[in-house]
Amino acid sequence: MVDCVVKNWQGEEVGQTTLELKVAKEKTASHVVHRALIRQLANARQGNACTKTRAEVRGGGRKPWRQKGTGRARAGSIRSPLWRGGGVIFGPKPRDFETKLNRKERRLALRTAFFSRTNDMVVVEEFGDQFSKPKTKELLSAIARWGVDSSAKILLIVTEPNQNIYLSARNVAGLKMYPAHQLNIYDVLNADKIITTAAALAKIQEVYSDSV
Incomplete structure (x- = not known):
């Protein structure tokens, strides 16, 4: 279990949330993640x-x-x-080139990869209501307030697709946006920084839990 600081739209610390995921054992973690990554890249060919x-x-x-x-x-x-x-x-x-990997192993690999990125993760409050219309400049300003370099490769995770956020983010080079239930292991590992809302973090724990 890891405690994560939650920031608001202004970049101020306003609370804490926890991330708890069942991950692979240290001895086998790299092997499981590698297998899932190779599968995704091979299936994309x-x-x-x-x-x-x-x-x-x-x-x-x-x-x-x-x-x-x-x-x-x-x-x-x-x-x-x-x-x-x-x-x-x-x-x-x-x-x-399709490679098969059973569902349990894919989920275990994704949980392990995501949990390994906690040091590069920024958790924020829901900010969809801040956009009355698409505005890339406002999103870049918020990213800077959250302490993330906008020129880095950023993975932005939201609870549900938001049209205004999507239109604001699509013009930013190196920024990818995904709903919490559509994550993939390549983008989780490839990003320099991961920005996720607290609600999206809770949904990740619900969707990718070991019991599902």
Whole structure:
């Protein structure tokens, strides 16, 4: 269990909340997180790279020159892999990179990864009502008041999607926003700083708890 300071819209400390998640044992934690990360990156691959073999390249049906008497090396087709414009030997073909990982292990990896980032986490009060309309400048000012460099890679976690916050945040390079129930391990580990609302933190503990 970790105690987290909660800040308000002005950046002042107004209370505390706790983060309690069941994580992997220290001896196996890095292995579990690594497996989940590799799975996400592999499943994101399109796997549509494709090259043609000599059987698929157009042309080359006629023997370029006779077998003997020319002084040149033997050649049976201008589409040989040795020739420019020929087929490709052992080139890539469309394939599925999907890797399976059971749900319990995925959740354990995400909890472990998220819990490991507590030192880089800033917990704030709900601030959706601060935006009557989208305003990137106001969001950047708030991030600075919370003690986070806006040029860093930031993961912003909210309870539910908010259109005004989303429109204010989408123009900030390096800032990604997710609802609490849609986290992924890559963005949790890749962010330099994580900003989460206290309500989102409670929802994370509810959604990703070991009992679910």
